[in-house]
Amino acid sequence: MGCNDSHEVSQLNELKIDLDAIAVIAHYKSNSDIIMDEQMPIFGGYAGGVEETTIVDVATHINSMVMSSASWHLDGPVHIRWGSTNTRETLMIAGWTCATISEFTDLLSGNQYYPCAGPCTEMCLLEAAAQSITDTASGREILSGVASAKGVITDKTTGMEARMMGEAARATAGVEIETVNEILDKLVASYENNYANAPAGKTFQECYDVATVTPTDEYVKVYDGAKKKLEDLGLSF
Amino acid sequence: MTFTKSVTCYDFYDRAQTGEKCSQDDWDLMTIPMKAMELKQKYNLDFGKEFIPTDKDQMERLFKAGFEMLLECGVWCTDTHRIVKYTEDEIWDAINNPHKEFQLGTGRDAVYCRKRSVGDKAKPIVQGGPTGSPISEDVFVPVHMSYALEKEVDTIVNGVMTSVRGKPPIPGSPYEVLAAKTETRLIKDACSMAGRPGMGV
Numbered sequence: 001m002g003c004n005d006s007h008e009v010s011q012l013n014e015l016k017i018d019l020d021a022i023a024v025i026a027h028y029k030s031n032s033d034i035i036m037d038e039q040m041p042i043f044g045g046y047a048g049g050v051e052e053t054t055i056v057d058v059a060t061h062i063n064s065m066v067m068s069s070a071s072w073h074l075d076g077p078v079h080i081r082w083g084s085t086n087t088r089e090t091l092m093i094a095g096w097t098c099a100t101i102s103e104f105t106d107l108l109s110g111n112q113y114y115p116c117a118g119p120c121t122e123m124c125l126l127e128a129a130a131q132s133i134t135d136t137a138s139g140r141e142i143l144s145g146v147a148s149a150k151g152v153i154t155d156k157t158t159g160m161e162a163r164m165m166g167e168a169a170r171a172t173a174g175v176e177i178e179t180v181n182e183i184l185d186k187l188v189a190s191y192e193n194n195y196a197n198a199p200a201g202k203t204f205q206e207c208y209d210v211a212t213v214t215p216t217d218e219y220v221k222v223y224d225g226a227k228k229k230l231e232d233l234g235l236s237f
Numbered sequence: 238m239t240f241t242k243s244v245t246c247y248d249f250y251d252r253a254q255t256g257e258k259c260s261q262d263d264w265d266l267m268t269i270p271m272k273a274m275e276l277k278q279k280y281n282l283d284f285g286k287e288f289i290p291t292d293k294d295q296m297e298r299l300f301k302a303g304f305e306m307l308l309e310c311g312v313w314c315t316d317t318h319r320i321v322k323y324t325e326d327e328i329w330d331a332i333n334n335p336h337k338e339f340q341l342g343t344g345r346d347a348v349y350c351r352k353r354s355v356g357d358k359a360k361p362i363v364q365g366g367p368t369g370s371p372i373s374e375d376v377f378v379p380v381h382m383s384y385a386l387e388k389e390v391d392t393i394v395n396g397v398m399t400s401v402r403g404k405p406p407i408p409g410s411p412y413e414v415l416a417a418k419t420e421t422r423l424i425k426d427a428c429s430m431a432g433r434p435g436m437g438v
Binding site for chain 1: 244245246247249250253264265266269270273274276277282283284286287288289290291293296297299300302303304306307310311312313314315316317321323327328331332335336337338339340341342343347350351352353354355356357358359360361362363364365366367368369370371372373376379380382383384385386387389390392394396399421437438
């Protein structure tokens, strides 16, 4: 890796750190590396509810500047029950934290994506879109994902989910916040009752022609269906 | 009283040797939840149903609550079981002197990370990739190529190889080091094969 790649160091939940991480920061600084300080606050964990977890998230962002001399902080509020960053509660934590950090500091931040559903499903793409809309409107500088199927199943991520993250961001940039909140309310309501039975989706090998690295016609159709649904909710691509 | 110098990782290490002792249970189950609850009440925070805030007064109260959370609690060190604290001036020094912009990647594939604001018209940087998800060794390159081939994607975030030379990358073993080095090299190869050799990782 070169100086212009992001070099990761992770804080621990919540407001904790180990000394190996501090030593790693010394190494990065001595190389003049871009430092990415990462932490995923847990909704329903040590901090508690939405507002309490958001307070800790703001503190964690600030700590990335004090402790880690971070070039940017990678956020990722995650739901303790569903292991997802795309729930109503975790999107609220991310949205309020980022908007507040953007308003009162010059810290650069990103957010990472862990939808419940797997690739080649409409739910997965809608979950990714919801977070992209939240992040783009609240002032995030970097969107990082998508770890489909909660990022725990082998080979269940593909470039198509990242395409949705990017297209939803492009469509959201500059939209009035009141409109964004209305779209998000309807969009999250469309999938939030399905976490327990989220579609598992398909592996990369089933979603793509591996030799040519081209998505299957089936996935392209699913993608078009998700875009149509987002347009019906008020997003203009 | 003004601070003597900006906080560094060396200061943090030194303070982690001498700070106040605290057990992990006290930190996780008392300090963090009690202070977060206290600050929620002190600053009268209630987000209602909004995903993105429109109430600037409440955003200011949230910022003060987050600042106070860090100032009063500090950071707990898992190795020494001690609390590292900062002064108010030290925290403001860090906030006032951030890394304001930087370049990810090189050449024509480089992107520049600059501050955005709420409702900004500029599209954020898209860092595409498996984000730590497990990826089989035999499809590691094509999976990462699938991101590098997307024009919406600006930089790559890596997946984790489930094996390297057929062996699991057990933490603390030489295979872990080999896997980490191999991941980076293969991702750089994937970007090159997609025609974007300068993409940041």
